[in-house]
Amino acid sequence: MKVSLGRLKLKNPVMTASGTFGYGKEYSEFFDINKLGAIVIKGISVNPMPGNPTPRICETPSGMINAIGLQNPGLKGFLKDQVPFLKQLKTKVIVNVLGNSADDYIRLAEAVEEAGMNAVELNVSCPNVKKGGIVFGTDPKAFEDLITAVRKKVKLPLITKLSPNVAKISEFAKIAEDCGSDIISLINTLTGMSIDINTRKPRIANIIGGLSGPAIKPVAVRMVWECRKAVKIPIIGMGGIIAAEDAVEFMLAGADAIAVGTGNFLNPLTTLQVLEGIKLHMKSQGINSVSEITGGLIC
Amino acid sequence: MKVSLGRLKLKNPVMTASGTFGYGKEYSEFFDINKLGAIVIKGISVNPMPGNPTPRICETPSGMINAIGLQNPGLKGFLKDQVPFLKQLKTKVIVNVLGNSADDYIRLAEAVEEAGMNAVELNVSCPNVKKGGIVFGTDPKAFEDLITAVRKKVKLPLITKLSPNVAKISEFAKIAEDCGSDIISLINTLTGMSIDINTRKPRIANIIGGLSGPAIKPVAVRMVWECRKAVKIPIIGMGGIIAAEDAVEFMLAGADAIAVGTGNFLNPLTTLQVLEGIKLHMKSQGINSVSEITGGLIC
Amino acid sequence: MRSLKYVLNKIIKAKIQDNRKIIDRHYLLTLEPSTAITTPKPGQFYMLSVNNGLDPLLKRPLSVHNFLDGKLQFLYRVVGKGTDLLSSRVTGESIDILGPLGNGFTVSKTKQIILLAGGLGIAPIYYLAASIAGRKPVLIYGAGTKETLIYRDQIKNLGIETVIATDDGSYGKKGNVVTVLKKYLKDTSLPYTDHIIYTCGSEAMLKPLAEFASEHGIKIHAAMEQNMACGVGTCMGCVVKTRKGLKRVCKEGPVFNLNEIEWE
Amino acid sequence: MRSLKYVLNKIIKAKIQDNRKIIDRHYLLTLEPSTAITTPKPGQFYMLSVNNGLDPLLKRPLSVHNFLDGKLQFLYRVVGKGTDLLSSRVTGESIDILGPLGNGFTVSKTKQIILLAGGLGIAPIYYLAASIAGRKPVLIYGAGTKETLIYRDQIKNLGIETVIATDDGSYGKKGNVVTVLKKYLKDTSLPYTDHIIYTCGSEAMLKPLAEFASEHGIKIHAAMEQNMACGVGTCMGCVVKTRKGLKRVCKEGPVFNLNEIEWE
Numbered sequence A, B: 001m002k003v004s005l006g007r008l009k010l011k012n013p014v015m016t017a018s019g020t021f022g023y024g025k026e027y028s029e030f031f032d033i034n035k036l037g038a039i040v041i042k043g044i045s046v047n048p049m050p051g052n053p054t055p056r057i058c059e060t061p062s063g064m065i066n067a068i069g070l071q072n073p074g075l076k077g078f079l080k081d082q083v084p085f086l087k088q089l090k091t092k093v094i095v096n097v098l099g100n101s102a103d104d105y106i107r108l109a110e111a112v113e114e115a116g117m118n119a120v121e122l123n124v125s126c127p128n129v130k131k132g133g134i135v136f137g138t139d140p141k142a143f144e145d146l147i148t149a150v151r152k153k154v155k156l157p158l159i160t161k162l163s164p165n166v167a168k169i170s171e172f173a174k175i176a177e178d179c180g181s182d183i184i185s186l187i188n189t190l191t192g193m194s195i196d197i198n199t200r201k202p203r204i205a206n207i208i209g210g211l212s213g214p215a216i217k218p219v220a221v222r223m224v225w226e227c228r229k230a231v232k233i234p235i236i237g238m239g240g241i242i243a244a245e246d247a248v249e250f251m252l253a254g255a256d257a258i259a260v261g262t263g264n265f266l267n268p269l270t271t272l273q274v275l276e277g278i279k280l281h282m283k284s285q286g287i288n289s290v291s292e293i294t295g296g297l298i299c
Numbered sequence C, D: 001m002r003s004l005k006y007v008l009n010k011i012i013k014a015k016i017q018d019n020r021k022i023i024d025r026h027y028l029l030t031l032e033p034s035t036a037i038t039t040p041k042p043g044q045f046y047m048l049s050v051n052n053g054l055d056p057l058l059k060r061p062l063s064v065h066n067f068l069d070g071k072l073q074f075l076y077r078v079v080g081k082g083t084d085l086l087s088s089r090v091t092g093e094s095i096d097i098l099g100p101l102g103n104g105f106t107v108s109k110t111k112q113i114i115l116l117a118g119g120l121g122i123a124p125i126y127y128l129a130a131s132i133a134g135r136k137p138v139l140i141y142g143a144g145t146k147e148t149l150i151y152r153d154q155i156k157n158l159g160i161e162t163v164i165a166t167d168d169g170s171y172g173k174k175g176n177v178v179t180v181l182k183k184y185l186k187d188t189s190l191p192y193t194d195h196i197i198y199t200c201g202s203e204a205m206l207k208p209l210a211e212f213a214s215e216h217g218i219k220i221h222a223a224m225e226q227n228m229a230c231g232v233g234t235c236m237g238c239v240v241k242t243r244k245g246l247k248r249v250c251k252e253g254p255v256f257n258l259n260e261i262e263w264e
């Protein structure tokens, strides 16, 4: 089940999506999270962020909207309270970071590197907080400058997480590749909104939030496929994966590894079940290596 | 229940979405379609189009993907076979048109005007056919030129239907308004894709198609809200409406009228039920006019 | 335009009277419509909502398998999420159905009728057989193995000439239905062209069958399948190519003159 | 880290033994877990999947209302799609549940206990009352009208001092539970500060209650609610502001010391 995402080697292609697995502790009460290919930590910023007021989440048809507002303990709090637990894990740990300037990202990435984490994921696409990346993720020039600047300073495998709220996602994939990103991950949430017709208020306090879950899977699969045609660097695919079938679909479209996000909320064991299911699928189809699935779409 | 979309006056705000109501005949077997505010005809091109090979549709979580490929009998066939039935209807008839050049659109719009139809809707956003609008709908300059050119020649109320596959839909809404579009309608389908993991083939022959249905509602509502803040012209909202609650949600976000698309497929009476449900909602909330709902979001 | 009352009758709530497994993955569903319905034609189908909630979103098309004492029967195979959920629904539950839809089989008044059903193709063919038993049709029915034959005994109760076949010869004649058909036609005294075949099945089975039939000048009508969203002719999802242009399986079909189909 | 076996025990299939309407829009659900479970603490909750398919997508949180002979009971009100679908599920059906989750009530060993439940707040408070009946708590329970009182008689069976109130006075004392509480405290011989209140309810009820309690130096703990996605502390959806920072209702709660909540 081994996969190589460039320099980042995973024991299997099943990862968690940032912001949906906490800092790993909660789900480690349910199963041995070392079985996963990698876990991805919720976005960390330089300073602590309180996040948005509640309600922060609401459900939509086959999906959910969240506007957590990137609540996090900040770099210091993360290093002190979470890193000791994360360091003793026997799986790869990837830290999702976000900032308002290239300097923020560099500072975070360098700290993550020093802390012995295995890779850094640039969240340039979070739609929730005005300065939490929305500019970097949807403006090609800002995007290019950011990745170039971070790449210069950071040796750790660099994952750039793409926003789906753009006209042509492959354009951003290409820039990420050209500027030295080792890996791209996609998709982050689609911007969405829901209104309570009786109170006439938005269902989440932030008015708009990020749509995730099975509802967005067709958009995510299409985007992975478009990016696969545009770039050679490895792709981590995500968006609505809740079962092994979904994971294989992303891999056929071109993903080298996949991440489970909202799926974790439905059942704490979703990642494990996805992993077991991929194994079963490979066995039943006589597939020996995950790489025989990646990009295997026939069309 | 009357609503004025500028010069286009409707008896109520419930319309059908292009491509989901045929030419009106099929559903008129189930109910009196004259009860609706307007019916919108499937996209017509200058020459007949055969559409895509099958499978043309597949289901996704709370949604569906279609790649019909704009199969239609062409202008002549439409005028001959459909217009006589449409002319005797006692509701407004809006014709959705698509072309490869401004000239195509002008020719279609002029013919629609002559045929006595009530408005023309420019499909600049259909993602299925390479030249079926994708350029116009996602490129601001081409979009601007098209609407300007059509507006010059066509007196009929002009509806521009926006594509959601852009980074900032309000930018296109603003251009449409500035170039003289009377009304905007949104959203068309999100581009999506689905793969059969056993055959490894795309689930629809065209590989990619348009995602519609309740799954996309949060994206659609958000876009209507963004456009409402950007323009003053009337908005027709759509995307996943299957019940009156959904319709009211769109109106609160800023829609002056709404259209039911995929919802028709779930039940031929969906439009009627939406209409009745809006009436009930207004009664129970003491609302006298639809305009008291439009834009009524409290935030 | 048909009268409103008649057509509204097509949007029906029905109660599950029975939903039982017949053989592995195959179920027989018996529904009691909440309002009296007219007798559907063999070959017509219904759209069934398989679940509450918005997933699955669309109704699923199933052919009428029988109509007895006002009750509708459907025979279905679990192939995916929708049919899987349908199979989990139990007696007493209510379900929305839309139909009957499409055009059924138009039965020849003069020719010798051959009914041809491979596997689940028996779903509509059984109903057709039951309703034209008096016309003395011949039924050729086959499956992979003895275990995957959906019916063995009930078929005999139809009281018509029946040839049963299995691919592996574990029951009845050995071979697939097309082979058996060829043999049957070869052995019969009537000329090939005096027959008409009514069948139902996948493209994979119908295509060679159509070729064989047109080679020998045999008329053949088949109930065809395509992915459907609306079932009533508006989505344009379910088309097939015919010599007379694109036709909708749900509206102009599902029964087509196979000789007119233009295969890709 | 707790032992794996214990925690895996939280992911359970359960069979619906009963799902009955109590009063308008209120149902009592009795579940038989497929594996033996340990006794949940009053105030803890479960996440329940209400339907098959992907809509509704998320599980719904419900407080433990009772635990009898290894069976779990939940008392719920139909407020939206999820609870509506739940109310349509019938005896014999299977349902996925996750729990018990969160921290229950920590019962004071010294103070006079007042249990306060308005409307559906009775769901967890009933379980708490039943399990600490020996501590002689006082239960103040109210609803809008006689018809919307969920229990009248069963409450008496708890064998504890109970004050029932309705807003319109159609049964028991007239007034809402907060008014009744104030009157009770005024009339009792014990000083205000010798009491501790355990309650459950919406922000609208808890906020004035918290103010009243802190004014009089009364300790008050409440089971709180927030929209939840995960129920186990990972989504950060369910936070409340406390003097010690943001806390997750599902993990650090749902029971909080109300005096520490910072209302917006």
Ligand SMILES: Cc1cc2nc3c(=O)[nH]c(=O)nc-3n(C[C@H](O)[C@H](O)[C@H](O)COP(=O)(O)OP(=O)(O)OC[C@H]3O[C@@H](n4cnc5c(N)ncnc54)[C@H](O)[C@@H]3O)c2cc1C
Pocket: B059, C045, C056, C058, C059, C060, C061, C062, C063, C064, C074, C075, C076, C077, C078, C079, C080, C081, C082, C083, C084, C120, C123, C124, C224, C225, C226, C227, C228, C229, C249, C254
């Ligand atoms: C006119 C007609 C009559 C039919 N009669 C019968 C019958 O009597 N018994 C029976 O078992 N089956 C019948 N079918 C096929 C049946 O509709 C499909 O097997 C069923 O819809 C699959 O649903 P699913 O959710 O289980 O499968 P999915 O998981 O959705 O997909 C499995 C397969 O079913 C196909 N499919 C999915 N949705 C539809 C749809 N809406 N319409 C058609 N195909 C679809 C897909 O292409 C896919 O290959 C008929 C189909 C048609 C068009």
Ligand SMILES: Cc1cc2nc3c(=O)[nH]c(=O)nc-3n(C[C@H](O)[C@H](O)[C@H](O)COP(=O)(O)OP(=O)(O)OC[C@H]3O[C@@H](n4cnc5c(N)ncnc54)[C@H](O)[C@@H]3O)c2cc1C
Pocket: A059, D045, D056, D058, D059, D060, D061, D062, D063, D064, D074, D075, D076, D077, D078, D079, D080, D081, D082, D083, D084, D120, D123, D124, D224, D225, D226, D227, D228, D229, D249, D254
């Ligand atoms: C710890 C806890 C214990 C609870 N115990 C009970 C109980 O014992 N009995 C009872 O009747 N109710 C209880 N609730 C409330 C119950 O969870 C909601 O009423 C239910 O989730 C609504 O679902 P719905 O789909 O019917 O409503 P929806 O149609 O989704 O929405 C209706 C309302 O319910 C709220 N809601 C929706 N989803 C959730 C969610 N996942 N979590 C919380 N609220 C949500 C929405 O904010 C909305 O105001 C509890 C909630 C929590 C957090």
Ligand SMILES: Cc1cc2nc3c(=O)[nH]c(=O)nc-3n(C[C@H](O)[C@H](O)[C@H](O)COP(=O)(O)O)c2cc1C
Pocket: A017, A018, A019, A020, A042, A043, A066, A068, A070, A096, A123, A126, A161, A187, A188, A189, A211, A212, A213, A214, A216, A238, A239, A240, A241, A259, A260, A261, A262, A263, D235, D236
């Ligand atoms: C509650 C929640 C919090 C999230 N937080 C983050 C985050 O901090 N950083 C980030 O890059 N993505 C975040 N995401 C996005 C997910 O990582 C993922 O890209 C997205 O949800 C799509 O995958 P899914 O459909 O499997 O959830 C969050 C998503 C959810 C639902």
Ligand SMILES: Cc1cc2nc3c(=O)[nH]c(=O)nc-3n(C[C@H](O)[C@H](O)[C@H](O)COP(=O)(O)O)c2cc1C
Pocket: B017, B018, B019, B020, B042, B043, B066, B068, B070, B096, B123, B126, B161, B187, B188, B189, B211, B212, B213, B214, B216, B238, B239, B240, B241, B259, B260, B261, B262, B263, C235, C236
């Ligand atoms: C089968 C199908 C065919 C469609 N054909 C057209 C079309 O011809 N022209 C057009 O502008 N939009 C077309 N659309 C898009 C719809 O009009 C509508 O914008 C979209 O489906 C979102 O609404 P819904 O979620 O209610 O379906 C089509 C949609 C579907 C599902």
Ligand code: FES
Pocket: C227, C228, C229, C230, C231, C232, C233, C234, C235, C236, C237, C238, C239, C248, C249, C250, C251
């Ligand atoms: S299923 Fe929609 S046209 Fe046939």
Ligand code: FES
Pocket: D227, D228, D229, D230, D231, D232, D233, D234, D235, D236, D237, D238, D239, D248, D249, D250, D251
């Ligand atoms: S519900 Fe997810 S953190 Fe509490």
